[in-house]
Amino acid sequence: MAVHNKHTYSLKISKFIHSKNSLFYLFIFLIGLSIGFFCAFYLENFSSIIQTSIYSVLHALSPSPILVTSSLPPPDSSSPSPSLLTLSPPPRPSPPNEQIPLMHNMSDEDLIKNAMRIATMSVPNTTPYKVAFMFLTTGPIPLSPLWELFFKGHESLLSIYIHPHPSYNDTFPKDSIFYGRRITSQPVYWGDISMVDAERRLLANALLDASNQRFVLLSESCIPLFNFTTTYNYLINSNLSYINSLDDARKIGRGRYNPQMAPHITIQDWRKGAQWFEVNRDLALGIISDRKYYNLFKEYCHKPCYNDEHYLSTLVNILYPEMNSNRTITYVNWSTSGPHPRKFVKNDITEEFLSSVRFGSTECIYNNNMTPMCFLFARKFAPNTLMPLVIICPYVYGCQYLSFNVLFFFLVPIMRLIDV
Template identity: 50%
Template sequence: MHESLSGRHGSGGRTGRADWHSRMFRTIYFVLTLATGMMVGIVVTLQLLSYLRITGAMFSPRNPGHGAPLVNRGMGDEELLWRASMAPRRPGLPIPRTPKVAFMFLTVGPLPLSPLWEKFFKGHEDRYSIYVHSLPGYEPDAAPSSVFFGRHITSQASKWGDISMCDAERRLLANALLDQDNERFILLSESCAPLWNFTFTYNYLINSKQSFVSVFDDPSSVGRGRYDSRMLPEVTIDQWRKGAQWFEVDRELAVHIVSDVKYYPKFRDFCQPVCYVDEHYIPTMLFIEFKDKVAMRSVTAVDWGNGGSHPEEFGKDNAEEFYKLIRSGRDCVYNGEPGHICYMFARKFLPDSLPTLLAHSNFREIK
């Protein structure tokens, strides 16, 4: 009897310990599952907040006067470029809306031809957006009724021929990409003037199957002669290209330019001091990555006939002749069809050319 009772007591002790271990295992499993769930929840929440910050910039409050999201100020380049690199690359959102052209003005300060641009933009507020990059310290004086009011982005000093010029271009693109309605992006200067009415210009750019970037191979000392072999292996001398900085690109190429970390360091470090990086960085990169998507020409006309490192300037005495000459040319290929108008804009017009330009730019519909 004693042995029988002892056996039963031993068996009960083992069962109790097993139950205790089982409860402890379930408790630990529950705590670990709960902790894991909380950690996953925190990570997802942080990612969601980050996503909402990005989309919040894309859907930022509209400027009631001009139909464009308010310009972001105070954002550093690193954050700005990161946000823009997350912007949709594909054109044509699956929601009803009107695609826009982003007009990006890279200026020193004032916009002396602004009355001409006001005339050009009038009545088309839902089809364009404007971004202005001027030198730091410049205080814009545009009236509240102006299309340029409140359109200056946070800027930094930029120098002709220096990587800072490319930084300014990327800064403009990044700001414009945060408005997802923008599908084409045109870089302009304060000396640029439109050649045709807005509707014709808009349709020419929006309907183009290619982007308009000046890209060519220059075998001379001011072309291939600027190449540095330290750019290998990313850029070979046979890929080295040159072109005017005044580009026009679609959304896909714009996102690629602002998110580039492959070519930018090479050009920053090895295209200096007399390399004039703004003439090589974007043309070379797009030639390598998107050769078939680039028309290899600009839509901004300029006259290099006088030679030298700067193009001809046009003021009150010669602006009319150049303006009419550029408008008369129809020898370019557009969407595979020859015989089309080549240029939508022209430069370099001096401030005193404004009366002449206003007199000849009636912007009537193009037949």
């Protein structure tokens, strides 16, 4: 009887394997690949992993948040470094402990009023400076596992704000650093004033936290080019903000100027630049408080005039030229013709390619000194670049381990595919 049962059980297993056919073998292959990849990163700590739960491992292996010192981290220390990366200045005063939820019913006007009010209600505290990472997206952030590795261990030095389309309903796991960071959003249309509205909305929400001192705008297709400490040092210690602002005499530059904006905005004031910016707190406050130039753009800048390419560039040129570097820190490849930049796919991702983006550009000025380190971020990267980016993460970003969140990010879709 036992032999019969054993034979029946074997037949069931055989039928299961053959019924799943190639999907079963694909699953076995990918599980083995993932286990091998996982072990490569955890080999030195394997004994401790056996003795602890997944939750304990995630917290035990996370490096403690540290305040940034004057030296760059080891992974990037062999590369040319920007000058004057010194100790961060002492914290600015921050407002009373007033919490306004990210998801609220305030209008944009009320939100900006609150941000301006809190900016003037300061009391001293000892909170370290933070960098606000503002994601302007259409929906999901496919490269979020890479950003998780980038942020891990530095949570006290950063804030995250996500502006998706309001119809987007998905969310992040509760243990993700992106969880609960969505702000009240409105529909955004390419080139329209709604794009500027979204940028100002992100800035206003981030300004509610007075610990945020630098503000960087990113998309779902952006990636970091250096590890967090290098990026943080570069931004916190910078004397200027980074808004691309150029006097472009071509049709796609001055050709988009509307004379009806005069005399408040003249053709000599008109500027063009990349949408993706980074600003300090003072400039961020100046941007959200502007009504005069915002209203002119809203009334007179219509296609082929694109608000996101001209509003900030022109505003900062008129009001705050001394605060701006006139360059962007987000790399984009415009080698292809058309209105959109080149999109990078998985076959493009190599150490050589990323090195060329990180240090292959013409030197630029940082704190009055020349540096080859001109870009901190890059876009546009397709979702299928995630795996190769994670694989080379230790060599480019200095990742010391592969997060369980990242591992399961790859395994869950496979398990769903074969109904495991």
